[in-house]
Amino acid sequence: MLHLQNxxxxxxxxxxxxxxxxxxxxxxxxxxxxGQSGAGKSxxxxxxxxxxxxxxxLVVGDDDQCLSGLNKHAPRLRQHRRHTAMVFQMHQLILxxxxxxxxxxxxxxxxxxxxxxxxxxxxxxxWAMHCLERVDLLEKARTRCDQLSGGQRQxxxxxxxxxxxxxxxxxxEPVASLDxxxxxRVLSLIQKVCxxxxxxxxxxxxxxxxxxxxxxxxxxxxxxxxxxxxxPNALSDEHLARIYKTNQQTVNxxxxxxxxxxxxxxxxxxxxxxxxxxxxxxxxxxxxxxxxGHDQHRQCRQQNQS
Amino acid sequence: xxxINTQSPTPPKPDMHQLIARERRSWYLGTGQLLxxxxxxxxxxxxxxxxxARRLADGTGDIISLTAEAMPPDFSNWKDWIRPLFDSLAMxxxxxxxxxxGSVPIGLLAARNTxxxxxxxxxxxxxxxxxxxxxxxxxxxxxxxxxGFGVLPGVLALGLHSIGMVGKFFAESIEHVxxxxxxxxxxxxxxxxQVILHGVIxxxxxxxxxxxxxxxxxxxxQSTVMGMVGAGGIGFELIGSLRIMQYQEVSAILLIILVMVxxxxxxxxxxxxxxx
Numbered sequence: 001m002l003h004l005q006n007x008x009x010x011x012x013x014x015x016x017x018x019x020x021x022x023x024x025x026x027x028x029x030x031x032x033x034x035g036q037s038g039a040g041k042s043x044x045x046x047x048x049x050x051x052x053x054x055x056x057x058l059v060v061g062d063d064d065q066c067l068s069g070l071n072k073h074a075p076r077l078r079q080h081r082r083h084t085a086m087v088f089q090m091h092q093l094i095l096x097x098x099x100x101x102x103x104x105x106x107x108x109x110x111x112x113x114x115x116x117x118x119x120x121x122x123x124x125x126x127w128a129m130h131c132l133e134r135v136d137l138l139e140k141a142r143t144r145c146d147q148l149s150g151g152q153r154q155x156x157x158x159x160x161x162x163x164x165x166x167x168x169x170x171x172x173e174p175v176a177s178l179d180x181x182x183x184x185r186v187l188s189l190i191q192k193v194c195x196x197x198x199x200x201x202x203x204x205x206x207x208x209x210x211x212x213x214x215x216x217x218x219x220x221x222x223x224x225x226x227x228x229x230x231x232p233n234a235l236s237d238e239h240l241a242r243i244y245k246t247n248q249q250t251v252n253x254x255x256x257x258x259x260x261x262x263x264x265x266x267x268x269x270x271x272x273x274x275x276x277x278x279x280x281x282x283x284x285x286x287x288x289x290x291x292x293g294h295d296q297h298r299q300c301r302q303q304n305q306s
Numbered sequence: 307x308x309x310i311n312t313q314s315p316t317p318p319k320p321d322m323h324q325l326i327a328r329e330r331r332s333w334y335l336g337t338g339q340l341l342x343x344x345x346x347x348x349x350x351x352x353x354x355x356x357x358x359a360r361r362l363a364d365g366t367g368d369i370i371s372l373t374a375e376a377m378p379p380d381f382s383n384w385k386d387w388i389r390p391l392f393d394s395l396a397m398x399x400x401x402x403x404x405x406x407x408g409s410v411p412i413g414l415l416a417a418r419n420t421x422x423x424x425x426x427x428x429x430x431x432x433x434x435x436x437x438x439x440x441x442x443x444x445x446x447x448x449x450x451x452x453x454g455f456g457v458l459p460g461v462l463a464l465g466l467h468s469i470g471m472v473g474k475f476f477a478e479s480i481e482h483v484x485x486x487x488x489x490x491x492x493x494x495x496x497x498x499x500q501v502i503l504h505g506v507i508x509x510x511x512x513x514x515x516x517x518x519x520x521x522x523x524x525x526x527x528q529s530t531v532m533g534m535v536g537a538g539g540i541g542f543e544l545i546g547s548l549r550i551m552q553y554q555e556v557s558a559i560l561l562i563i564l565v566m567v568x569x570x571x572x573x574x575x576x577x578x579x580x581x582x
Contacts (some may be wrong), residue, residue: 073498081495092490109495116503
């Protein structure tokens, strides 16, 4: 069980990224973190892996071990990191190296450093290849990662995480830079492998439909505080309005505002983005029941473009 | 995504006159800087006597007569030069290898992001500056005095001096590494050494190869002069012929060096392309 107790993170000079967060994560649940950029989703995930140590509060890992306040490379911390694998938005692979080499990085924990200078053992390679097979990329094992597409790179990132034999999988906006179709495939993949291995997935997203489609539990953050924690069907319009700090009136107002030219007239990119975002948020807020299927797909695309 | 702007976004209208004025001012500023640079160069020339026309004119005649004396190149002693040429080549390879072996650990310790402690960082930067500030010819003289004539003092001098530059470049490329994959390796629970081996080193390998090959090329050129202080190689033959005023032999040796340098240059170009 992962446990955050009164965790706050303050970045200098005075940015409060997390504000007194109390959360518990149990084995085997697919949890989605929702929130705007800057709401503290990334910081929360990085706290769980202790890439970011909390300014205040405790991070308690499996076996009730307190993990905050340890040295950056303490053995106990490395042990914890090994079981809490991370998947990053920008995959964070070493692009010059082959996919399988990147996956092998996931197996470093617990190995002695001199082994890095030896040839990889057959067992290690077998496990790495097995992980690649699970993300359906076995045929790309020896391809350099800079020759892979965005979705494929993200799948290599997932394979690297799986190679760690994790109990928790922390994914920081894993689909934010992918097209809707690929995003769906990557998320189903995460869901499938986590289900098979009883891994707790904690995934931050900014698409509400995707959260509704995949999550068993939704945690919403705004300004570093948890403002919702529960099953996705309990997520109401008011919650969403709070998450995205808007309400129907103001969105409508900005939509009809005379000073904003409507697309497709040529407008500066920023303004167009703003309009699209406003529209898609209005759609979340405006409709009580979001239908799955192509409608969701379309909205998803709109969201992705903005 | 950023916050939603409920107000109408009114982009501030840029003042065209102000923009034009700024553009014009930047032209004057650039020209002024160029003028200052020109004055500095002229000052340096004047100081170094480059602008002394009479001295240059007097020297021209001597240069022409020396060149005439060196023609045609005399290759009759070519058999004596094969061994020294190989000496020079071996010296450059051996010296560069010493430089790389020394530079990897020093580079890691002298890079801000991999150095264990600021004290170590500053100490290693100091070592690198020290090695770089002693010219290789001076090092050659010291090592000839220490270990005697031959190729060995040349190898040691080139190797040690090269650590100063190669180590600095290694450290700098390590500092400019992309932190994202490094963080990813850390997140798997890897130890500090493993993070360096799997997060940092793979990223800087191309730059390391590039610097090493460039340095090998440079060291080969340097190895041809190391002989002048008694540290073996083709330079030893060159200074010998120069002393007994065999200018035709001198020109022959210089031509051979030119061919060799061109060959090494081509080879290093091919190798560096391979390591992209």
